[in-house]
Structure formats: structure tokens, C-alpha cells
Ligand SMILES: Nc1ncnc2c1ncn2[C@@H]1O[C@H](COP(=O)(O)OP(=O)(O)O)[C@@H](O)[C@H]1O
């Protein structure tokens with residue numbers, strides 16, 4: 107029993123060493139790409155996860171112009187309660203939004219009664235903040251990880267500050283801030299916990315209760331500096347971002363000017379560039395893979411056609427149609443592609459599994475010993491596999507076409 | 522006038538090499554009847570292969586007409602010629618040209634499977650019949666590199682006959698065989714002609730071999746020496 111695929115596979119086996127070498131190239135390429143995608147992808151998602159889930163949230167909503175001067179934490183660009191209500195109404199209506207947390211942000215002075223230094227503070231609703239940035243409680247190095255993040259009269263301070271000011275959990279400290287009108291106010295807090303610092307914006311902020319923040323700043327109404335938003339499905343970030351920009355961006359003041367701006371974490375963190383760089387490298391390594399497969403398969407198929415010219419002449423003379431001859435050679439490329447791909451996938455998955463058993467650790471900024479846990483989506487594997495098989499077939503196209511167009515007499519005379 | 526299997530009228534073939542015309546067939550006329558056993562003989566370079574290539578629809582005449590099974594072969598394009606060959610003409614080559622990755626059985630089966638589309642059972646029965654007819658039934662599962670030259674040519678004859686063509690062409694089928702084997706292959710071909718009523722046309726430059734033919738045409742320098750000599 108035989109057919110086109112059977113003959114193709116026998117011809118591949120006939121030149122076993124050459125076929126194996128070509129397969130080896132395809133397999134090495136596949137493993138390199140799949141491992142890179144898995145490792146870099148999990149590094150990226152872990153990095154992004156740290157940034158979004160412990161500090162920024164997935165998206166942030168501010169009053170227009172706030173982000174441009176976010177370094178100063180301007181108090182005159184807070185959202186008024188009416189505006190906050192309209193934004194919250196908009197967020198409520200988006201089914202993609204899981205949670206959000208209003209924050210009052212300000213810069214102030216931190217004193218332990220002996221020394222004074224500057225501090226950036228987030229006034230938060232502890233339950234909503236924990237629901238929006240779920241990794242935040244986990245950053246607590248000292249102090250009770252369980253229970254509300256911060257109660258009234260309590261402050262959570264970043265580790266660098268605690269170390270520099272020799273402040274411990276349970277100490278009483280003073281935070282002094284100047285409000286929008288220029289009047290200075292101070293308030294004492296008990297240190298409730300010390301936070302591990304995180305690289306990037308907001309990674310070294312202190313946290314107090316939002317009511318304390320408003321009291322300290324002598325706010326007469328419930329103003330909000332920013333609203334951090336968590337989505338149900340992070341992979342739909344861009345879509346939801348566009349939707350919210352549309353819906354919240356259309357909120358207008360009395361003069362009809364838009365008053366709200368929406369940013370994704372990527373707009374707010376310089377690490378978005380690192381994430382983009384990883385994507386670019388992934389693309390680049392895929393291009394390398396395609397080139398390897400293209401060149402190696404084309405090379406082996408050109409040789410296969412050249413060596414079998416008389417055979418091609420024979421089957422053409424006895425009536426094999428040109429399209430069938432084309433198919434015969436395309437099948438060889440196809441099979442090289444399929445076998446190489448399957449072997450490559452098996453090896454790659456084994457390697458990824460092995461890395462997960464081994465659990466190597468790495469450091470990201472100030473966070474140490476993050477466990478590398480590479481994973482790869484079935485979709486990614488299938489896309490790359492399809493790409494390799496397709497390229498293998500494309501690479502055989504020219505040699506196969508040449509074989510199918512051969513003149514039987516010339517081919518039969520070939521020695 | 523009876524319908525001939527093959528009829529050539531003032532047939533010529535001129536190759537063009539660079540700027541030079543090389544006339545290989547210089548106006549020949551002949552007719553070949555069904556179920557005959559025909560040899561074209563002549564020295565090397567006399568035009569035997571050129572003529573057989575045209576009869577086999579592998580090449581077009583330069584002028585004149587050549588009708589094979591009443592089809593003017595000049596009218597066939599590439600694809601039509603391939604189909605015509607697959608349906609009506611069997612080929613036996615000087616170098617046997619079996620497909621190395623296929624067994625003896627599969628080589629004979631090839632035209633029924635890759636050229637025509639015979640159903641499995643019918644195909645199997647036909648291959649077994651041909652294997653038996655050429656005396657290769659006990660070698661069916663061997664690869665071409667495991668059998669002798671004479672055996673290869675037997676398989677090639679079976680492959681040429683398996684799809685029951687009207688005509689089998691063999692260009693120097695015995696040139697690579699010793700005399701005894703060559704003679705036995707010709708005997709086999711003649712027996713096949715008797716059993717299957719297929720016309721065999723072969724070429725040879727060996728005068729000892731030409732004696733096996735029932736009709737001989739002698740070619741010299743692209744011309745036929747006489748009108749077809751019946752032995
Ligand atoms: N493809 C070709 N191109 C040019 N000249 C050819 C070609 N094939 C054959 N010839 C010439 O045609 C003549 C007849 O050749 P051929 O038919 O092969 O003769 P034979 O088969 O009797 O040896 C020779 O002179 C040969 O050199």
C-alpha cells in the first residue's frame with residue numbers, strides 16, 4: 107500500500123542522515139522559540155503583574171491634566187465628588203471592570219520626632235484597595251499581613267523610609283502636609299506595617315486611610331486624586347481602555363470640555379518599554395526560526411529534486427501528471443515540517459516542564475527570588491507549529507514546481 | 522484502408538542547437554498494425570530514440586504527421602500528452618528505471634495507483650497476474666536493488682503492461698543486459714504480445730537482437746532504408 111505521502115516518507119528515509127540533519131535544525135529552532143516565548147512571556151507577565159497588582163492597577167482614571175504633573179501630586183487637580191460619582195457610574199456600567207479604588211494622593215513630611223523626611227502618601231479605602239491591587243498586602247514585610255490594610259490613625263510606610271528613619275511597627279509618627287490653600291496641618295499615626303519597595307512609580311509610597319488623608323488636607327468635600335481600576339480579564343486591557351476612554355472621556359464640565367483622562371499601566375510605567383522590547387525580541391526570534399526552516403528545507407528539497415531527476419523523468423514519461431509530481435515533493439517538505447514541529451513541541455514542553463520542576467529564581471528590581479515559572483499558551487504553540495509547517499511547504503514549492511515542469515526526455519537522459 | 526495503430530507521413534524532426542539545425546529524422550513514412558512486434562534498428566545516432574520519443578508522445582514532430590491510435594500527437598499539449606501516455610502507452614527503458622523506494626509489487630502497481638485510479642481489489646489482482654506472467658511472483662516484496670538486471674527488466678515489462686495499454690515502447694531495452702538475458706527479455710515481450718495482444722515497438726543497435734522482431738525498420742541517418750521488412 108502506498109500513496110503520495112507514503113512515497114514521500116520513504117524518500118525522506120532513503121536519505122536518512124540528511125533528513126535527520128534538516129529535522130534537527132527545525133527542532134532546535136522550534137525549541138529555541140518556544141522556550142524563549144515561555145520564559146520571556148512568563149517573565150513579562152510576572153513583571154507586569156507585579157506592577158499592576160501591587161501598585162498601579164490595570165488602568166487609572168484622573169482629572170484631565172493630572173498625569174502630566176503627577177510627580178508633584180497636585181492637589182488642585184483632584185476630582186470633585188460630583189465628578190467622582192459620574193466616573194464611578196461609568197465604571198459600574200462596564201462589565202469588564204472588576205473593581206476600583208479611589209485614592210487621595212499627596213506629598214508631605216514624615217517625622218519620627220527626631221528626624222524629618224519627605225513622603226508620598228496614598229489615602230485609600232483599605233478593602234477596595236486590596237481588591238484592586240491584590241498583591242499589595244503581600245508586600246507587607248513587617249506588621250500583620252492579615253486584617254485591613256490600614257485603619258484610621260494608622261500608616262503603612264515603605265521599607266526604605268523605615269530603615270532610613272529607624273522606624274518600627276507600633277511607633278508613633280507625624281505626617282505634615284500643606285493643603286491646597288497653603289495652610290499646614292499635621293496628624294499623628296501609628297506605624298501599622300512596613301512595605302517591601304517595588305521598582306517603578308508609586309513603589310515607595312506610604313498608605314493611610316482615605317478619611318485621614320482628607321482630614322489632614324482639610325478637604326471640605328470627598329475629593330479623589332485618582333481611581334485605580336482592576337479588570338476581570340487583563341488580556342482585554344486595550345479594548346477596555348478604548349471603551350473607557352470613550353465613555354469617561356466624554357464626561358464634560360459646564361463649558362463642555364472633557365474633564366477625565368484614562369491611562370493604562372503601560373502609559374504610567376517605564377517598564378512598559380521593557381515589555382515591548384520582549385515582544386520585539388520574540389518577533390525577531392520567530393523571524394530567525396522562519397529563516398532557518400526556509401533555508402534548510404529549501405536546501406534539502408533542491409538536493410532531493412536534483413538527485414532524482416531521472417526518477418522524475420521516469421514517472422513523468424509513464425504518465426504521472428505534473429500536479430501529482432508537484433504534490434510528491436511538496437509532501438516531503440510537509441512531512442519534514444510536521445515531524446520537526448512535533449518533535450520540537452515535545453522537546454520544548456519537556457524543557458518547560460523541567461524548568462518548572464527546577465524552579466530557578468530571578469530578581470526584578472528590588473524584588474528578589476521571584477520564581478521563574480515559564481508557561482506557554484496552547485494558542486502560541488499551535489501558531490508557531492502552523493507557521494513552521496507552512497514555511498516548510500513554501501520552501502519546497504520552488505523545487506517541487508521545477509520537478510513538475512521537467513521535460514521527461516531531458517530528465518531521462520540526465521546522468 | 523485498415524486503421525493502423527501507428528501511422529507516420531513524411532515525419533521529420535530537427536533539433537536546434539544554438540544556431541545550428543540538427544536534422545535527426547528526415548522524412549519517414551511507416552505504418553504499424555495492432556498486435557505486431559516491431560523493431561527499429563540502426564547504428565547509434567541514426568534517430569531511433571528521436572523516433573520512439575515522438576511515438577511515445579514525449580516530443581513533437583517538426584513537420585509531417587504522426588498518428589498514434591488515430592490521434593495526431595502534434596495536437597497534444599503537456600498535460601494531455603501525459604494523460605495519453607498514462608492511458609495508452611507503456612514504457613520500458615534501457616536502464617530499467619524502477620522506483621528505488623518501492624518494492625517489485627509496488628513498482629508494477631504504480632501506474633494503476635498514481636496514474637490511473639483502479640480500485641484496490643482489481644488492482645491487486647492485476648498486479649498479481651502480471652507478476653506471475655513475468656515470472657517474478659516470488660520476488661514481489663524485494664526492492665529493485667535486491668534483484669538482478671534481467672529481473673528488473675521483467676518488472677519493467679510488467680509495469681509497462683499493467684494498465685493494459687495498446688502499445689509498449691522500449692528504447693534499447695536490452696542494451697544493459699548480457700546476450701542470454703536480452704534474448705529472454707525479448708521472448709518474454711513476445712509472449713506478452715501473444716497473451717495481451719499489445720503492440721511492442723523496440724529499438725536496438727544490436728543485429729543479433731533484431732532477429733527477434735517480426736517487423737524491422739532499418740534507420741540510417743534519419744531515413745528508413747526500406748518500407749518495413751517483414752521477417
Ligand atoms: N536533444 C538533442 N539535441 C540535439 N541533437 C540531438 C538531440 N537528441 C538527439 N540528437 C541528435 O539527433 C541524432 C539522432 O539521435 P538519436 O535519436 O539519439 O539516435 P539513436 O537513438 O539512434 O542513437 C543524433 O545526431 C543526435 O546527436
Ligand SMILES: [Mg+2]
Nearest residue numbers: 569570571693
Ligand atoms: Mg538512442
